[in-house]
Amino acid sequence: MMFKKTLASAVLGAAVLVAPVAAFAANETAASDTADVTSATTTGSVKFEAGHLSLYNVNDAVDFGSANAATVYASGYDKTADDESVNVDDFLADNGQWTLNVKQGGWVKGTDGTTAGETALNNNATLKIGEKTITTDGTDLTTGNAANNGKAIDLGKYSLSVAKNTNVNAGTYTNTLTWSLSNVAGAATK
Numbered sequence: 001m002m003f004k005k006t007l008a009s010a011v012l013g014a015a016v017l018v019a020p021v022a023a024f025a026a027n028e029t030a031a032s033d034t035a036d037v038t039s040a041t042t043t044g045s046v047k048f049e050a051g052h053l054s055l056y057n058v059n060d061a062v063d064f065g066s067a068n069a070a071t072v073y074a075s076g077y078d079k080t081a082d083d084e085s086v087n088v089d090d091f092l093a094d095n096g097q098w099t100l101n102v103k104q105g106g107w108v109k110g111t112d113g114t115t116a117g118e119t120a121l122n123n124n125a126t127l128k129i130g131e132k133t134i135t136t137d138g139t140d141l142t143t144g145n146a147a148n149n150g151k152a153i154d155l156g157k158y159s160l161s162v163a164k165n166t167n168v169n170a171g172t173y174t175n176t177l178t179w180s181l182s183n184v185a186g187a188a189t190k
Helices: 002-025 069-075 115-124
Strands: 053-056 077-090 097-104 125-129 139-144 152-162 177-184
Touching: 053 177, 069 077, 077 097, 077 177, 115 125, 139 152
Parallel strands: none
Antiparallel strands: 053 077, 077 152, 097 139, 097 177, 125 152
16 A cells, blocks of 8 residues: 555656646747757847937037237137037947038127127138137037047137237127037938
8 A cells, every 4th residue: 555655656756846837838949759859059139229429528618718900900810719628429339420610600790899890700710729720610520429528629729819900999899609410320220
């Protein structure tokens, strides 16, 4: 009788263990009845979403000082101002290349300036960042990619030159610069 109890317990115990293993085994490499199985494969996957393209740490304002109109007429006016160092973060995850462009809006009179003063500056003044002349059509300053993330990009100093023999008018004049980033996706995303 002892033999029957032990055998029945062993058979019942084996049945309980087989059920969960069979359910899990459906997702595993199947056992072979006829050959040795010495290798298997597992596939893992992950998905990343594209992020953003951002420009930051751009100077809010630049002051080129002041000069006497007679001095500008006799000698011209050349003034450098702050250095422009910007940051661009490219988390588009497209292996692309971005281009940083800036354009000037043209010189505009303040409350104490004149229309003739605007015209004199727009016709005779050159505005630069580093070695690049900033135009009303826009100027590409630099290009980059995700390798630039978190790094400052030094574009050089701002400079304003007004040609000799220019009759500037008294008053304050401003020129608004508009910055823009464009991106061309890399070959890996096409």
